[in-house]
Amino acid sequence: MMKKLKPALCVSTALFAPILVGTCAAQDPQNAQWVATAVPIQATIAGGPWTLSQGGPSLGGGAYDGPTPYCTPGNSSGGTALVNPFTTVNTFNPYYFPFVVGSGQDVKGYFDYRPKNINEAVVVATSTNAGQSWTFQEMAEQLTTECPNSDANTANSGGNDDGQGHPTIVSFGGMTWLYTLDRRTPHVDSDGLIVHSILPRGANALNPLPLNSPFMQPPESNVIAGWNFNNNVNTGGYNLSPTPSTNNVMTSNEPTATALGMTNNYTYSTTPPTTGSIDGDDVTKTTLSSDPTGTAANNIGPNNNNAWRIRGQDGTAGVMGQGNGWNLAAPPCTQGAQFLVDTTGYHYILVQFDWYTTNQGVRDLQVLYTTNSGATWTPVGPIQVSGGGSTFNNQITINFHALGITSVENNPGFGLQMVSVYDPDYQGTPAYSIPSGGNVCSSTATGTYTAATLGSNNQPVVYNNNSGNWRFDEVNVLGTANSTNPITNDPIVNTTGLVNPDGILAIVPNTYPIEVLYISKTLNSDYVPPTSYPLCPPAIPSGSLNDDVEVVRIATTTNFINFTDITPFNTPQFSNTGSPNAPIQMVNGLSDPSTTSYSGIRWVSPNGTLIKLSNGNWGLFFGGGNCLDGDSDAFHAIMYAESNGSDLTNWTVINGINNPIASIETVSNVTDPQSGQTVTIPSNTPVIGATQNWFSGRIYAPQAIVTGADTVSLVFAGYNSGFSETGTSKDLSSYRNIGQVNLTVAGVTLP
Amino acid sequence: MTKQLLTGAILSIGAAFVLAAPANATIVLTLPSYDSPNGYDFVNTFPLTGPTTIGTFTFLLPAGETVAGITISGTFGNGDSGTTALSDYYLGYSGNETAVEVATCNSIFDDCYSAQNGPTSWTYTLTGSNLKAIASALAAGSLDFTYTWDNNTQFALPGYSQYVYAGPATIDITVTPEPASVLLCFSALAGLAALRRFRKV
Numbered sequence: 040m041m042k043k044l045k046p047a048l049c050v051s052t053a054l055f056a057p058i059l060v061g062t063c064a065a066q067d068p069q070n071a072q073w074v075a076t077a078v079p080i081q082a083t084i085a086g087g088p089w090t091l092s093q094g095g096p097s098l099g100g101g102a103y104d105g106p107t108p109y110c111t112p113g114n115s116s117g118g119t120a121l122v123n124p125f126t127t128v129n130t131f132n133p134y135y136f137p138f139v140v141g142s143g144q145d146v147k148g149y150f151d152y153r154p155k156n157i158n159e160a161v162v163v164a165t166s167t168n169a170g171q172s173w174t175f176q177e178m179a180e181q182l183t184t185e186c187p188n189s190d191a192n193t194a195n196s197g198g199n200d201d202g203q204g205h206p207t208i209v210s211f212g213g214m215t216w217l218y219t220l221d222r223r224t225p226h227v228d229s230d231g232l233i234v235h236s237i238l239p240r241g242a243n244a245l246n247p248l249p250l251n252s253p254f255m256q257p258p259e260s261n262v263i264a265g266w267n268f269n270n271n272v273n274t275g276g277y278n279l280s281p282t283p284s285t286n287n288v289m290t291s292n293e294p295t296a297t298a299l300g301m302t303n304n305y306t307y308s309t310t311p312p313t314t315g316s317i318d319g320d321d322v323t324k325t326t327l328s329s330d331p332t333g334t335a336a337n338n339i340g341p342n343n344n345n346a347w348r349i350r351g352q353d354g355t356a357g358v359m360g361q362g363n364g365w366n367l368a369a370p371p372c373t374q375g376a377q378f379l380v381d382t383t384g385y386h387y388i389l390v391q392f393d394w395y396t397t398n399q400g401v402r403d404l405q406v407l408y409t410t411n412s413g414a415t416w417t418p419v420g421p422i423q424v425s426g427g428g429s430t431f432n433n434q435i436t437i438n439f440h441a442l443g444i445t446s447v448e449n450n451p452g453f454g455l456q457m458v459s460v461y462d463p464d465y466q467g468t469p470a471y472s473i474p475s476g477g478n479v480c481s482s483t484a485t486g487t488y489t490a491a492t493l494g495s496n497n498q499p500v501v502y503n504n505n506s507g508n509w510r511f512d513e514v515n516v517l518g519t520a521n522s523t524n525p526i527t528n529d530p531i532v533n534t535t536g537l538v539n540p541d542g543i544l545a546i547v548p549n550t551y552p553i554e555v556l557y558i559s560k561t562l563n564s565d566y567v568p569p570t571s572y573p574l575c576p577p578a579i580p581s582g583s584l585n586d587d588v589e590v591v592r593i594a595t596t597t598n599f600i601n602f603t604d605i606t607p608f609n610t611p612q613f614s615n616t617g618s619p620n621a622p623i624q625m626v627n628g629l630s631d632p633s634t635t636s637y638s639g640i641r642w643v644s645p646n647g648t649l650i651k652l653s654n655g656n657w658g659l660f661f662g663g664g665n666c667l668d669g670d671s672d673a674f675h676a677i678m679y680a681e682s683n684g685s686d687l688t689n690w691t692v693i694n695g696i697n698n699p700i701a702s703i704e705t706v707s708n709v710t711d712p713q714s715g716q717t718v719t720i721p722s723n724t725p726v727i728g729a730t731q732n733w734f735s736g737r738i739y740a741p742q743a744i745v746t747g748a749d750t751v752s753l754v755f756a757g758y759n760s761g762f763s764e765t766g767t768s769k770d771l772s773s774y775r776n777i778g779q780v781n782l783t784v785a786g787v788t789l790p
Numbered sequence: 791m792t793k794q795l796l797t798g799a800i801l802s803i804g805a806a807f808v809l810a811a812p813a814n815a816t817i818v819l820t821l822p823s824y825d826s827p828n829g830y831d832f833v834n835t836f837p838l839t840g841p842t843t844i845g846t847f848t849f850l851l852p853a854g855e856t857v858a859g860i861t862i863s864g865t866f867g868n869g870d871s872g873t874t875a876l877s878d879y880y881l882g883y884s885g886n887e888t889a890v891e892v893a894t895c896n897s898i899f900d901d902c903y904s905a906q907n908g909p910t911s912w913t914y915t916l917t918g919s920n921l922k923a924i925a926s927a928l929a930a931g932s933l934d935f936t937y938t939w940d941n942n943t944q945f946a947l948p949g950y951s952q953y954v955y956a957g958p959a960t961i962d963i964t965v966t967p968e969p970a971s972v973l974l975c976f977s978a979l980a981g982l983a984a985l986r987r988f989r990k991v
Contacts, residue, residue, distance in 0.1 A: 140872055141908035147869060165869070210867070212903050213826070213875040213953035238953070239870035240825060548906045551898050598947055745907065790907075 070681050070693050071658055072785045073700060075727040079734070079780035080171060082131040082754070084164055087175030088152060089121040090129040094190075096772045097761075101190030102157055109157060110186035117186040120158075123175070131173060133775035134162065135756035136205050136542070136646045139742040144169045146744055147244065148754065149206040149217070152178065155771060156198020157187050160252075161206045161219065163244040169744050169752035170779045179248035180219070180235075183255055190771070202252055203233060205542035205645045209599060211553065215239055216599045218534070220542050220645075223254060228560045228587075231533030232540050234600050253440060253531055263287055264294035264380045265515035267330055268322045268345040278322045281347055285515075292381035292451050296514075298349045298364075299458060300374035305366035308504035309356035316362035319352030328393040328512035329433040346395055349376050350508035365401055365459065367488055367504045372405060372416070372480035375458035376511055379412070385518025386448040388439040390455060392514040396491035398428030399507025401459040402499060403489070405479050406437055408444075412452035418479055419444065422460060428492035434513070442530060449521065457511070461486030465499045536602035537594055538624075542645025544591055544661060547687060552595040555602075556626065556659075556687065558645045560589045560671060572611065572620070572633040575641065576712050578669025581763050587671035588632045589642045590625035593687060607688050613639070613713065628690035629659075629680055635666050636713035637706075637720045638696050644673035646740040650751075653788040655684035660753070662739025665696055667706055667720060674737035676702040676721065677755055697722040700753070701780075704735040704760060726782070727753075733776045736760035746781075748788045753780050814858065817963040821845035821935055823868040824959075829951025830875055830939050841936035842954075843884050847961050849931045857928045859964040860916040862935075865909035865957030866895045866902030873903055875952035876940035881916070881961070882924040884934040889927075890920040896940045909957050935959055 084090070094105030102109035110118040123129065136151040145167050152162040160181035164173035182202030192198040203219035217235040221227060240246045265285040283294045301318040325346035351364025365374055382388055394404060404423040407416040420437050437455075439447045447453050460479045463471050463486070471486035473479055489499035490507065534540065538559045547554035565572045565586035574586055592606040608622035611633035620633055630640040640663040647661035659680045664673035676699035680692045694700050699721055707719045734757025744752040755778050761770025824844045851857070862881055866874045876896055882889030892914040895902035901910040916924075927933050937954055 140906070141869075143908075145869065146908070210871050210873045210906065212898065212947075213829070213867075213871055213873055213955050214947070214950055215871050236950070238829075241870065244870070546906045549899060549901060549904050551904060553904075598950075 069654065069786065070656070070691075071652060071654075071679070071787045073679060073694065073726050073782045074785070075780055076750075076783050077781045079701070079727050079731060079778050081733055082170060082777040082779050083128050083172045084131040084134070084777075085128045085172070085174045086123050086125040087129075087162060087164070088123070088158075088160075088178060089154065090123075091132045091154075091772055091774070092130045093121070093123075094772070097770050098190045101771055102154060102187045102192065103190045105190075109154065113186070120184065120186070125174065128172075131777035132773065134777050135775040136740045137742050137754050137756060137777060138207050138646055139170065139744055139754055140208055140210070142745045144746065146170060147176075148173060148742070149208055150777070151204045151206060151775075152181075153200055153202075153204065153775060155774070156192040156200050158183055159200045159202030159204060159222070161203060161217070161245065161248075169746050170742075170754040171752075173777075176242050177244050179245040179250055180252040181250060181255070182252055184251065201227070202254055207543040207546070207646065209546055209553065209555075211599070214599075217245065217248070218543055220540070221254075221531075221533075228539050228541050228562050231535055231537055232542070234532045234534055236599075253438070261287055261385070261518060261520060263382060263385055263516045263518050264378075265513070266296055266347065266378070266511070267513055268347050268511075269330070276321065277319050277352075278347070279318055279320050281322060288381045289384040290381050290451065292383075294378065294380045294516075296347070296376065296378050298375075299377050299456060300369055301349065301351050301364035303362075303364070303366065303369065305362065305368045307356075307362040307366065309362075311357040313356055313358065313362045313505075315360040316351030316364045316366070317360045319350055319364070321348050322346070323348045323510070325395055325431075325510050325512065328395065328431050330393070330513055346393070346510040346512040347376070348508055348510045353506075356505075363506055363508070365488075365502070365504075365507060365509075367502060369459070370482065371460045371484055371486075372407060372418075372456070372458040374401075375404070375456060375509065377413075377454060377456045378514060378516070379454035380516040381451040382447060382453045382516070382518055383449055383451050384521055386440070386445075386521055387519040388444075388447045388453070389517040390437040390439070390515070391434050391517070392457065393512040394423065394425075394432045394435055394457065395510035395512070396425040396428065396430065396432075397507045397509075398490065398492040399503050400425065400428070400491045400509050401488045401502055401507065402491045403460045403462050404457055404509075405460045406435075407456040407458060407480070408437075408439075408447060409454045409456075410446045410450050410452055413454055416456060416480070422463065422479065424464075425491035428490070430491070431512070448518070453516075455516070457509075459488055459509075460484075462489040462499050465489050465501070467501070532600060534600055534602055536596075536604055538592060538604055541589070544643065544645055544647045545649035545659060547649060547657075548651065550595075552597045552603075553599070554593065554595050554687070556591055556593055556647075556649070558589060558643060559592045559625075560587055562587050564588045573613070573635050575635055575666035575669060579667050579706055579709055581669055583669030585669050585671050587642070589630070589671050589673065590623065590632055591629050591643050592624060593626060626688045626690060628682075628692065629661070630663060634713065637665050637667050637709065637711050637718055638722075639665060639713070640678070640692070640696060641665050642668075642671045642673035644739045646742070648741060648743040650743060650745065651684075651790050652681070654786070656681040656787075657684065657687060658787075659690065660700065660741040660743045662741060662755075663696070665720070666712060667709070672737070672739075674703070674739040674758070676700070676725070677738055677741045677753075694726060696720060698725075700726045700741065700782075701734065701738050701755065702730055703738055704730050727780045732759050733757055733773050734759070734778060736762050736774070743782075745789045749784050751782050751784070751789065753782055754778070755780075814964055814966050815852075815855075817849050817965060818960065819847045819849060819963070820958050820960045821847065822958055823870070824954070824956040825868070825870055826875075826954035829953045831951045832941065832947070841880060841884055841889070841938050844879075844935045844937060844956060844959065847933040847935065849963065851928075851931060851965060854968050855965045856968045857921060857963055858966040860921065860961055861913065862892050862916070862959060862961045863911065863913040864893065864959035865911050866893070866955070867905070867909035868955045868957040869909075871953065871955040872905060872908040874955045876903065877937045877954050878940050879956075880936045880938070881933055883927050884936050888924060889934065889936060890916060890923055892916070894940065909955075933961070 093107035134150040201222035205220040307313040354361030494500040541560040544556040606624040644662040679694040737758035759773040879893040880889035
């Protein structure tokens, strides 16, 4: 009976479908059975920023010097980024990770606009035909306003397109939140997602988000005052207040640099003990800062290797006042360096500095700031931890604008301190403790200072109380002149409780607390306990390797910022050691992070679609990948799975790698790493039919728009295969395409 | 003869009424999509004292006609946001005493509040007593479409203001001749019937 029913369903559907592609094989009539009723098309967008089709084919006529370059006038003249009028309709690329809201024909989409190595932004567009064509509405949070310097834009720093990606919208009670992935290194796949509370208003769908992301460096940023210490010729004497190498302060209020706490009466652990210290800072040769490498081999003349050393005069042990300066008895936040810089005339204040610790230098540094010329000091940013003895921590950055601290702008009383604090990692006595509220400088804080060099057990050891110092280089206070480019205040707020989130897979409708399925990606962790998974062989044909562990997890929230992960433990099935894998937290059935089979789903990507079906099940469209890809971005196929109505933690894949909804180009006659058999992937024609070139390299992020009781419009993203080529074969003319295809379903009805 | 002429004249007038009397007609009016300008912080004191007007349906009834029925439809949520704060919608004068409730979103578990796939449709057909309640507004040809916040602090989110989003609202007003006109029509029909009988005699 079952065997007869399947072909009957396919035939009956075919009678009403203008075009029938794909297969009905391996589908259970008790689940949804999807059939395409049209061939997929590349969507279009009217208006908006530059698109690939305006740049011409491949790299020869791309963003830099194509017929319509990214910037106007373009080429070496640079200019400003193109904004297309609404009368200009282009193929919808380079956009991906769509997130579509609405049902029927009138829908709104949120897209990740990402011209490779040029920019990244969130773009909103609307459609009145369920996603076949779109009209640009608004762009926000763009990473940069810079123009590309070549078609590949890799000449400087490898280009820059690591902004905010993978947009997802949650609407609840008339409130709306936008979640984005922070792609910056080292934030990606470790920080929480960035949460934006928005208030959509007509064409201002992303109101009140700014056009420019807080990630953006001010395009006309100036060094208000800076110290590279190369102007301070060190002749061997002390230099207690080095003058700035750059001084653009707009008033007569000169910037100053002074040491803190180096003149004191503490006792030093020398033999014999020394009492007291006298400030003895100097400028000395210290290599490997962010300063360009100098040509001089010593610190006698002007050179780029100079840094400012903070310490006492460090003379003879036992002699009064000859201590090292740094002392265990000093209260936290009383020893270090201080820089006062008048920021009058500047906003968007940013501070950067290089910090060097000797082997015995104090391990932990806290930045403080003042807005009242030092009357009060406030900690800002996390405790900075030394990377080890005799090492620079380069370009530590405090972005006051991103932190929403505007009181430092236009302020003649602005200043910074970089001071020593107790080590939170120290496990001995006195135990580390700070009062509630987290003030590390509190007089009630307890703990001790430790040395930059860890002990033999890799644990911090107490500072020796008689040697070691800090040095600073490239200390810069930057700002944007008030007359240029004001940037909307947009402090960064991250989710908590989501474990290494890469993006949201789907939001569960009508739940409170709100429930979400999300992608948890742990970079380079295949061999990190408790996981010990076999590595995929080199990808075919790219040869890429990847050892990220990626699973789908589930979490709840009642305030849209703080999440509680409720993922149960399940066991990845495949093991090459002969013993079972340890259980890890992941939903069951969607993917197996340990599988090496080309038929298995090793990785899953964000931005899928969850639909409640008439059979009581949840249906899920999702993008996934396998070991053929060598990439945890999970783009091999668009697939479909179902879970019973009460449980989103157990899934059955209905349309998998071998009978997918859609797939990248077929890979034929390869040896499956797990079974050893010769296989062709996919083994069946995908539901939407033959793979087209514009999604032959990647396909993912399926957004199923319900258009009727048994129809959906599937909007998705795809790359051509040339994107992954290298050298002159690389083709950047067709990537991050938005596509659309119509599907009809049998076996269930849709909401 | 005179009697016959008089009867004929009356019948002619009656027939004219029959020919002129309109059948039931429908007036369709639509208000645009709406976003509340201010949010409601459920944690704090309710800030609004009365209903807020989304818009007013204005119409002019043809002479001699009356409203026989009204159906109103709309969506919770709109193209700006797919959901809405808990709220009740009214039609009538902008005061609850002369308005009738036509829709309500009163649970956070309803689609109107938490659906992620877009606006939720609603439709309401006014009852006879509803029409009586708003008779004065109907006579004036002016129906206010209003809402009030449906307070529910149980699920309030500290620090957030919720907003009312409503899609375009449409009313279908069915109009019919007033009873007096109908009576005239019936009279005409009776007259015609009498004439037919008279001729047979």
